[in-house]
Amino acid sequence: MLSEGLQATEPGGFLLIRDTACYSGRRLLKYYINCALKRGEAVHVLGFEVPEHELCAELDRNYLHLFHYHNAYTDPLGWTKQSSFTVKHFSATEITRLVQETQQATASVLVIDSLSWVVRHHDTVAVCQELQKLRKGGSVRMIFGLLHTDLHQQGIVGTVSHLASTVISVTPVNNARYAVAKISQRKKSGKVMQKEEFFSLTEDLTLSIETKPNQSGNVETDLHTKSEVDPMSNLTFNLRLSEVEREAKEKVALPFVFSEEKKSALLRPGRGSGRIMYEPDANDDIDEEDPDDDLDV
Amino acid sequence: MFAELNSILNTSPDDVTQREFILLSDRKADASFLLHHFLSFYLKAGCKVCFVGLVQSFSHYNAVAQRLGVNLVQAREKGQLVFVEALKASAAVMLNESSSDVAQLFDYLRSPVPELRALFEFVCASLSQAEAEADSSSPPVLIVDDLSVLLSLGVSVRAVLDFTHYCQAAICSRLQGSVVTLVRCDDEDDDDEDDDESSSRLLRALTHQCTLSLSVKGLQTGYCRDIHGQVEIWWRGTGENVQSQRKIFQYKVYDKGASFFAPGTSSAVL
Amino acid sequence: MAAPMESATKGIRLSGSATSFQKKSRSKLIQIPGTKPSVHTGQLIISTGVPSLDCALGGGLAVGSLLLIEEDESDSYSRALLQYFLAEGVMSGHELFVASAQDHPDDIVKDLPSPLQDEDPEFKTVSSSNLDQQDAMKIAWRYQNLPKVQTVLSSSSRFGHYYDLSKHMEQDLLQNAKIHTFYLHEEQTAPTHLSGVLGPYSVLLQSIQLLIKQNGFDGSNSQVKTCNVLRLALHSLGSALWGDNVCVSPAHNHAMLTFLYALRALLRSSLSVAMVTVPTHLIRNKLIRGRMIRLCDTAIALQSFSDAERNNNPLYKDYHGLLHVIQVPRLNCLGCEVPDTKDLAFRLKRKQFTIERMYLPPDLSDSVSRVSKVQRTPVCTSDGNKHLDF
Numbered sequence: 001m002l003s004e005g006l007q008a009t010e011p012g013g014f015l016l017i018r019d020t021a022c023y024s025g026r027r028l029l030k031y032y033i034n035c036a037l038k039r040g041e042a043v044h045v046l047g048f049e050v051p052e053h054e055l056c057a058e059l060d061r062n063y064l065h066l067f068h069y070h071n072a073y074t075d076p077l078g079w080t081k082q083s084s085f086t087v088k089h090f091s092a093t094e095i096t097r098l099v100q101e102t103q104q105a106t107a108s109v110l111v112i113d114s115l116s117w118v119v120r121h122h123d124t125v126a127v128c129q130e131l132q133k134l135r136k137g138g139s140v141r142m143i144f145g146l147l148h149t150d151l152h153q154q155g156i157v158g159t160v161s162h163l164a165s166t167v168i169s170v171t172p173v174n175n176a177r178y179a180v181a182k183i184s185q186r187k188k189s190g191k192v193m194q195k196e197e198f199f200s201l202t203e204d205l206t207l208s209i210e211t212k213p214n215q216s217g218n219v220e221t222d223l224h225t226k227s228e229v230d231p232m233s234n235l236t237f238n239l240r241l242s243e244v245e246r247e248a249k250e251k252v253a254l255p256f257v258f259s260e261e262k263k264s265a266l267l268r269p270g271r272g273s274g275r276i277m278y279e280p281d282a283n284d285d286i287d288e289e290d291p292d293d294d295l296d297v
Numbered sequence: 298m299f300a301e302l303n304s305i306l307n308t309s310p311d312d313v314t315q316r317e318f319i320l321l322s323d324r325k326a327d328a329s330f331l332l333h334h335f336l337s338f339y340l341k342a343g344c345k346v347c348f349v350g351l352v353q354s355f356s357h358y359n360a361v362a363q364r365l366g367v368n369l370v371q372a373r374e375k376g377q378l379v380f381v382e383a384l385k386a387s388a389a390v391m392l393n394e395s396s397s398d399v400a401q402l403f404d405y406l407r408s409p410v411p412e413l414r415a416l417f418e419f420v421c422a423s424l425s426q427a428e429a430e431a432d433s434s435s436p437p438v439l440i441v442d443d444l445s446v447l448l449s450l451g452v453s454v455r456a457v458l459d460f461t462h463y464c465q466a467a468i469c470s471r472l473q474g475s476v477v478t479l480v481r482c483d484d485e486d487d488d489d490e491d492d493d494e495s496s497s498r499l500l501r502a503l504t505h506q507c508t509l510s511l512s513v514k515g516l517q518t519g520y521c522r523d524i525h526g527q528v529e530i531w532w533r534g535t536g537e538n539v540q541s542q543r544k545i546f547q548y549k550v551y552d553k554g555a556s557f558f559a560p561g562t563s564s565a566v567l
Numbered sequence: 568m569a570a571p572m573e574s575a576t577k578g579i580r581l582s583g584s585a586t587s588f589q590k591k592s593r594s595k596l597i598q599i600p601g602t603k604p605s606v607h608t609g610q611l612i613i614s615t616g617v618p619s620l621d622c623a624l625g626g627g628l629a630v631g632s633l634l635l636i637e638e639d640e641s642d643s644y645s646r647a648l649l650q651y652f653l654a655e656g657v658m659s660g661h662e663l664f665v666a667s668a669q670d671h672p673d674d675i676v677k678d679l680p681s682p683l684q685d686e687d688p689e690f691k692t693v694s695s696s697n698l699d700q701q702d703a704m705k706i707a708w709r710y711q712n713l714p715k716v717q718t719v720l721s722s723s724s725r726f727g728h729y730y731d732l733s734k735h736m737e738q739d740l741l742q743n744a745k746i747h748t749f750y751l752h753e754e755q756t757a758p759t760h761l762s763g764v765l766g767p768y769s770v771l772l773q774s775i776q777l778l779i780k781q782n783g784f785d786g787s788n789s790q791v792k793t794c795n796v797l798r799l800a801l802h803s804l805g806s807a808l809w810g811d812n813v814c815v816s817p818a819h820n821h822a823m824l825t826f827l828y829a830l831r832a833l834l835r836s837s838l839s840v841a842m843v844t845v846p847t848h849l850i851r852n853k854l855i856r857g858r859m860i861r862l863c864d865t866a867i868a869l870q871s872f873s874d875a876e877r878n879n880n881p882l883y884k885d886y887h888g889l890l891h892v893i894q895v896p897r898l899n900c901l902g903c904e905v906p907d908t909k910d911l912a913f914r915l916k917r918k919q920f921t922i923e924r925m926y927l928p929p930d931l932s933d934s935v936s937r938v939s940k941v942q943r944t945p946v947c948t949s950d951g952n953k954h955l956d957f
Contacts, residue, residue, distance in 0.1 A: 327897065329897065330897075330901050330902070333901060353835075353898075354835040354836070356899070357898060357899055360899035360900070361899060361900060361901055364900065364901065365901075384828075384831065384832045384835065385832055385835070385836060387828065387829065387832055388776075388828075388829045388832030388833055391764065391765060391772070391825070391829045392772065392773065392776055392829070406764060406825075407764065445858075445861070446828070446861070446862070448819070448858070449824040449825070449828065449858045449861070449862060450764075450824070450825055450828060451764060451825065481861055482857075483854060483856075483857025483858045483860070483861055492854070494819040494854075495819075495854055496854075496858075520908075520909045525902075550901050550902040551901070551902055552900060552901060552902055553901065554901070555901070
């Protein structure tokens with residue numbers, strides 16, 4: 001499902017990768033860039049966080065002519081007046097213009113690295129509206145965004161995620177060699193698919209997905225269950241019962257287990273309050289002077 | 298400069314890693330000893346260093362550097378070190394006693410919506426100049442002590458992040474140099490989910506940005522005379538093919554250095 | 568008796584031996600009464616007025632540094648420390664600056680404790696009690712030669728004076744002292760040219776700066792030759808009476824932080840020491856407390872046992888409160904003097920305030936339940952080997 005993230009989405013899709021400081025989602029983003037390039041799609045990157053050479057270092061050399069890096073890394077705020085694209089230019093019209101300047105392929109993909117930068121400098125509501133305009137505008141087939149969830153308040157993360165058609169949250173496992181991706185994909189039909197996958201990305205951006213181990217979805221617990229030894233296996237005495245033995249056991253009447261009649265008799269409601277009835281008989285030796293029979297008279 | 302730390306980080310003054318963004322941080326401990334390490338390390342390596350001292354006076358840094366075998370006064374006279382005495386200048390700016398060009402450098406103290414653009418431009422100019430002069434064999438370095446003070450002075454986390462981003466773009470990417478910053482967390486725990494202006498928010502954002510993180514913590518078991526805390530070294534594995542890797546050491550600071558050892562192997566324990 | 572003292576001096580000598588040479592010759596240049604070079608860093612230090620507190624802080628307060636005291640809830644002990652600090656200044660001939668928004672500074676000065684003329688009461692009590700014990704050991708005679716545990720923090724060299732809290736300082740002593748006062752309600756409103764970031768503290772900062780400049784504490788005024796130390800005591804900074812809303816507002820950046828930063832800068836470039844008390848328990852935004860501590864050099868917190876819960880706890884019956892050393896400065900050196908323990912408690916005797924290592928009193932009750940340390944669930948390793956080996 002992780003590998004299908006790209007193909008399966010309808011036009012106007014918005015895939016959001018959410019990460020934290022513990023595990024960077026940028027490599028997964030690079031993987032998707034690489035996939036898009038290999039399919040012959042033009043990739044436009046709004047690069048705020050990472051310089052161009054770092055981003056395209058591991059990409060497929062043969063397709064680099066389709067890769068367009070819009071440098072917002074060197075000068076995102078226009079302090080040094082070096083860059084053409086600043087964070088202030090983040091609007092649907094501006095981005096459409098950028099994409100169309102170099103329109104050569106059939107479809108183009110927009111990558112925003114990262115949305116955290118944009119959200120930090122713009123009102124979240126405005127960012128969401130611009131993203132929506134881009135999706136409807138038709139100039140880009142898909143939008144990929146990276147969001148560092150630990151830098152924003154819950155509400156902001158939720159708002160942006162709500163907009164996305166696919167949300168992938170990555171968290172590290174096993175000392176960051178593997179990661180878990182929680183994918184939730186929302187189809188146009190309204191169908192929502194959720195899945196958890198283990199994956200690792202090698203140096204040359206090949207994705208290997210491990211089979212999903214069990215429902216709890218955690219490698220540690222998985223290892224734990226495997227190593228679990230049956231405590232009844234090596235016993236010197238017998239703890240198991242065969243069917244016959246079980247039947248025999250169930251037949252045994254246990255003490256203080258009453259028959260149905262007796263039970264119902266006991267459970268029948270009594271006459272209001274409890275009362276002690278006692279009639280002394282001949283054996284009850286009542287001494288008038290010492291009713292309690294404890295004086296040594 | 299602590300030789301032990303150099304061997305852990307696998308560097309030496311003769312072999313300086315370029316384009317590093319080193320983040321030093323502490324919580325319930327004091328990481329300033331690491332800052333002094335990097336100052337003396339880069340000066341010994343012959344790098345041009347710009348040091349923004351927001352916390353202490355020049356004489357303090359100089360006194361410590363002398364114990365580590367580096368003379369800051371000489372380095373400053375040689376032009377190897379550009380020292381921004383931000384502590385002294387800030388008070389002057391607040392009391393309206395400084396000349397206009399200094400005041401402009403610290404305009405974040407006065408403006409209602411503080412921005413660190415002037416400071417960045419100064420840092421960048423002083424380090425770019427170095428590159429023009431010298432043969433660029435040794436990379437320029439920016440060291441800031443410490444960024445969390447800026448938060449106390451009313452600068453927003455966003456403005457600090459803009460500053461560090463520009464420094465990274467200019468120094469690490471353009472000039473092939475390095476940046477070292479210190480962030481001190483002042484909150485008790487990191488459970489301030491909804492606090493935008495806390496220093497742990499700043500720390501997390503910088504962790505995304507950095508290539509190497511050294512975070513110092515006090516011992517969980519409390520105060521100890523022989524083990525001053527633990528430091529987690531985290532190679533973030535961004536950029537070139539470096540695997541992300543974390544190691545934890547315990548440390549003790551001495552008068553003229555510090556020793557690092559694996560947890561539980563302090564000489565006081567064994 | 569001699570044993571603990573000896574070990575104390577030895578310890579100091581050992582740790583200071585690496586650097587003591589050059590520093591001593593340098594310190595000869597400045598001779599100011601009431602100061603001495605620190606054995607650890609060679610820095611000029613002064614006494615807080617409470618010798619045991621000096622000890623807890625690694626010798627004393629470095630000139631040019633800022634001490635933050637987090638007030639106890641009733642501000643009684645922190646106020647006592649402030650007065651000790653000022654009294655020590657009077658006895659050492661330092662100049663004083665007292666700022667307050669609550670009580671008039673003159674009232675604070677008037678109540679300063681009187682110095683004890685007979686030397687070192689702590690020393691005395693310890694030695695006399697030791698003599699008594701010499702022949703008292705009959706059954707536990709094996710312990711006879713063990714040194715008596717000294718709980719009161721003290722160093723071998725005399726530094727600072729002892730004071731009697733029950734008496735006020737004589738008038739002639741006070742008259743000779745140079746005391747500057749700052750009472751917020753008597754000051755005129757803030758001059759307009761100061762930047763607004765300092766808020767209600769701009770007048771205070773300006774008068775401190777003026778004082779430092781005019782009296783030559785920063786060495787700039789060539790007419791004033793006398794070399795002296797200025798002690799600044801700022802009482803209850805951040806309280807509502809200063810016109811500060813830090814206790815009620817949840818905002819992050821605050822005028823008080825900016826003021827502390829500016830004060831730190833002023834102190835660094837002059838021969839002055841500041842003691843600031845702050846009612847941190849009232850501050851609404853807890854982040855501010857941490858930032859304040861970072862901006863100061865030394866930080867201690869007083870926690871009194873005045874609340875009933877602690878007062879009844881037999882553990883604390885000997886003490887009046889806990890003293891937390893939150894931050895010790897690292898000035899001019901990498902490390903700082905590291906104390907043996909951080910479990911410190913203070914008690915306010917009739918006459919004096921002392922800080923001691925906290926020891927638990929012996930539990931003499933019969934009903935002591937000794938909980939056996941049986942580990943209920945032996946922790947098994949999950950490596951498949953389930954055979955427990957004992």
